[in-house]
Amino acid sequence: MRHSQLRAFDAVAREGSFSRAAQLLKLTPPAVTIQVRSLEESYGLTLFHRSGGQALLTKDGQELFNKTRQFFLEEEQIQEHLSASSALERGHLKIAADGPHVALPLIAAFRERYPGVTLSVSLGNAESVRQDILAQRGDVGITANCAGDDRLILDNLSLQSMVALVPVEHSLAERQQIRLAELMAEQLILRERGSNTRRVLDLAVKQQGLAYEEVLELGSREAVREAVAVGLGVGFLFEHEVWGDNRTHALLIDELRDSNRDMVICLKSQIKRRSVEAFVLLAREMAGAALSGQKVPV
Amino acid sequence: MRHSQLRAFDAVAREGSFSRAAQLLKLTPPAVTIQVRSLEESYGLTLFHRSGGQALLTKDGQELFNKTRQFFLEEEQIQEHLSASSALERGHLKIAADGPHVALPLIAAFRERYPGVTLSVSLGNAESVRQDILAQRGDVGITANCAGDDRLILDNLSLQSMVALVPVEHSLAERQQIRLAELMAEQLILRERGSNTRRVLDLAVKQQGLAYEEVLELGSREAVREAVAVGLGVGFLFEHEVWGDNRTHALLIDELRDSNRDMVICLKSQIKRRSVEAFVLLAREMAGAALSGQKVPV
DNA sequence: ATAAGCTGTAACATAAATTTAAAAAAATTT
DNA sequence: AAATTTTTTTAAATTTATGTTACAGCTTAT
Numbered sequence: 001m002r003h004s005q006l007r008a009f010d011a012v013a014r015e016g017s018f019s020r021a022a023q024l025l026k027l028t029p030p031a032v033t034i035q036v037r038s039l040e041e042s043y044g045l046t047l048f049h050r051s052g053g054q055a056l057l058t059k060d061g062q063e064l065f066n067k068t069r070q071f072f073l074e075e076e077q078i079q080e081h082l083s084a085s086s087a088l089e090r091g092h093l094k095i096a097a098d099g100p101h102v103a104l105p106l107i108a109a110f111r112e113r114y115p116g117v118t119l120s121v122s123l124g125n126a127e128s129v130r131q132d133i134l135a136q137r138g139d140v141g142i143t144a145n146c147a148g149d150d151r152l153i154l155d156n157l158s159l160q161s162m163v164a165l166v167p168v169e170h171s172l173a174e175r176q177q178i179r180l181a182e183l184m185a186e187q188l189i190l191r192e193r194g195s196n197t198r199r200v201l202d203l204a205v206k207q208q209g210l211a212y213e214e215v216l217e218l219g220s221r222e223a224v225r226e227a228v229a230v231g232l233g234v235g236f237l238f239e240h241e242v243w244g245d246n247r248t249h250a251l252l253i254d255e256l257r258d259s260n261r262d263m264v265i266c267l268k269s270q271i272k273r274r275s276v277e278a279f280v281l282l283a284r285e286m287a288g289a290a291l292s293g294q295k296v297p298v
Numbered sequence: 299m300r301h302s303q304l305r306a307f308d309a310v311a312r313e314g315s316f317s318r319a320a321q322l323l324k325l326t327p328p329a330v331t332i333q334v335r336s337l338e339e340s341y342g343l344t345l346f347h348r349s350g351g352q353a354l355l356t357k358d359g360q361e362l363f364n365k366t367r368q369f370f371l372e373e374e375q376i377q378e379h380l381s382a383s384s385a386l387e388r389g390h391l392k393i394a395a396d397g398p399h400v401a402l403p404l405i406a407a408f409r410e411r412y413p414g415v416t417l418s419v420s421l422g423n424a425e426s427v428r429q430d431i432l433a434q435r436g437d438v439g440i441t442a443n444c445a446g447d448d449r450l451i452l453d454n455l456s457l458q459s460m461v462a463l464v465p466v467e468h469s470l471a472e473r474q475q476i477r478l479a480e481l482m483a484e485q486l487i488l489r490e491r492g493s494n495t496r497r498v499l500d501l502a503v504k505q506q507g508l509a510y511e512e513v514l515e516l517g518s519r520e521a522v523r524e525a526v527a528v529g530l531g532v533g534f535l536f537e538h539e540v541w542g543d544n545r546t547h548a549l550l551i552d553e554l555r556d557s558n559r560d561m562v563i564c565l566k567s568q569i570k571r572r573s574v575e576a577f578v579l580l581a582r583e584m585a586g587a588a589l590s591g592q593k594v595p596v
Numbered sequence: 597a598t599a600a601g602c603t604g605t606a607a608c609a610t611a612a613a614t615t616t617a618a619a620a621a622a623a624t625t626t
Numbered sequence: 627a628a629a630t631t632t633t634t635t636t637a638a639a640t641t642t643a644t645g646t647t648a649c650a651g652c653t654t655a656t
Binding site: 300302325326328329332333349 | 612613614615616622
């Protein structure tokens with residue numbers, strides 16, 4: 001009992017004719033005849049009465065037809081399921097992001113375009129996102145300044161500048177920009193080591209041959225913002241993380257202009273998946289529209 | 299989406315391993331890899347996480363697996379259905395017979411041997427049986443003296459002699475046999491034209507250069523028997539149609555010894571069917587046991 | 597009777613499935 | 627940590643299945 005035999009039998013049974021069955025299956029009549037006949041021969045059954053130009057089901061044929069009908073309905077459902085998955089009418093995507101600010105607009109756009117695909121988002125830091133993607137705990141990552149890797153595809157999303165956040169009553173609050181060196185004397189409020197913000201700042205400080213002294217180290221953007229607001233010192237954030245807060249003022253830091261490269265990353269092997277591919281393409285689209293982001297060679 | 303792709307996928311999903319799936323399907327591992335991979339590629343899905351020595355279903359894979367499981371269960375049922383039909387554990391056979399006497403022992407034996415096969419029996423005369431078989435209204439026929447035909451297979455079942463039935467008070471009732479010529483002077487009670495009994499008798503009378511005169515013509519065996527019993531004349535029957543009836547006596551007719559050849563007939567094309575084949579083989583078996591019947595060349 | 601349509605047969609062509617052989621990757625053992 | 631075994635994958639060759647073309651035999655309709 002081969003699949004092609006059942007398929008031919010089922011088509012003939014439905015159409016009541018070998019030639020129309022062949023048409024239905026986009027085959028020539030002999031192909032159908034051969035399949036049905038071989039089925040009949042291998043089980044010693046007569047499935048059709050051929051007399052009189054038309055193929056009429058025998059009792060054995062009728063019984064078999066009841067079963068094949070069910071079988072091919074199942075098959076059709078699988079076909080449709082696969083097509084729908086392929087067309088992103090369904091599916092699931094695990095997103096890992098190092099923060100909400102960059103990720104959310106992307107996620108919102110994806111949801112709108114592919115409402116059938118469910119998303120799960122896990123927030124972490126740059127390192128955890130990288131690890132999640134490499135270990136396939138996540139499908140696509142949204143993270144900053146990710147290092148290239150043979151196994152990864154990296155796509156630039158946007159560039160951000162780092163800003164210094166000062167209380168409105170601070171003497172620097174009237175300026176719009178500042179040099180890094182000028183900040184070294186201030187009381188600095190930094191994110192924890194391992195965070196992207198801290199990594200970028202430390203790198204720049206080192207490259208400029210500068211150094212800072214006593215530091216207040218805090219574990220979240222919100223903590224930094226509050227600390228600045230109550231006048232504990234000068235904080236560091238990326239520009240998109242700043243919004244209207246009349247207690248604080250942000251200054252562009254000359255050396256840290258466009259110092260942050262937000263990226264979408266995924267495993268090379270995963271780009272074959274329609275959902276992953278769709279996410280990456282959408283990200284490129286949005287990057288192009290917003291900041292004319294370009295692809296980074298891996 | 300080809301059947302072999304789904305089959306390979308389903309096996310890997312069930313076994314959690316490509317190599318064990320291959321074993322299960324009696325294939326080599328590459329065959330399985332290729333099928334699964336081509337399925338993944340053609341729909342842009344990743345069905346398994348290959349990392350870690352074992353093949354673990356992804357979310358997409360899990361969803362597909364739910365459906366393929368159902369699908370292959372269906373398929374198995376079809377397989378079993380066909381095998382059972384082939385093994386005559388089920389099925390149906392339409393039998394056409396020209397009378398109950400010869401047919402019933404055969405039918406009883408068939409029922410006993412193949413209790414799963416249902417039978418329908420239609421009774422008629424020699425001509426109707428022949429037509430039923432040729433027109434596929436019946437699958438096998440049990441009938442006497444059937445003429446050969448290119449499309450038919452004929453098998454001898456048993457030979458019967460024609461007997462003359464006389465009332466016990468008749469002068470012939472003391473004899474065991476008689477010559478046909480001796481009966482021509484008697485009041486004859488015959489079956490209708492077209493019946494096998496009449497055909498055989500008329501043929502013999504003609505061959506012997508004899509003739510009968512006035513005739514009482516009746517439409518059934520029972521009518522003939524009753525007519526003889528009440529003394530209306532001499533009737534004709536075949537030996538198996540006679541049973542203990544103390545009102546009548548049967549005499550063998552010399553010229554009509556073994557004049558009736560009971561046969562099982564079927565279309566050549568139908569002998570391929572297990573059920574038809576089984577019936578014919580059973581008939582040969584019983585013929586061999588009873589009267590060492592031999593096959594008639596068509 | 598002739599034509600049209602359907603089914604079936606035989607030889608051939610194509611495409612799919614599978615195997616063999618061998619390499620790469622992952623896990624296990626030494 | 628190196629070596630071995632197991633599993634998965636790749637590429638090429640082969641077998642098998644499926645399908646086509648061409649044509650013959652029947653049946654039905656014109």
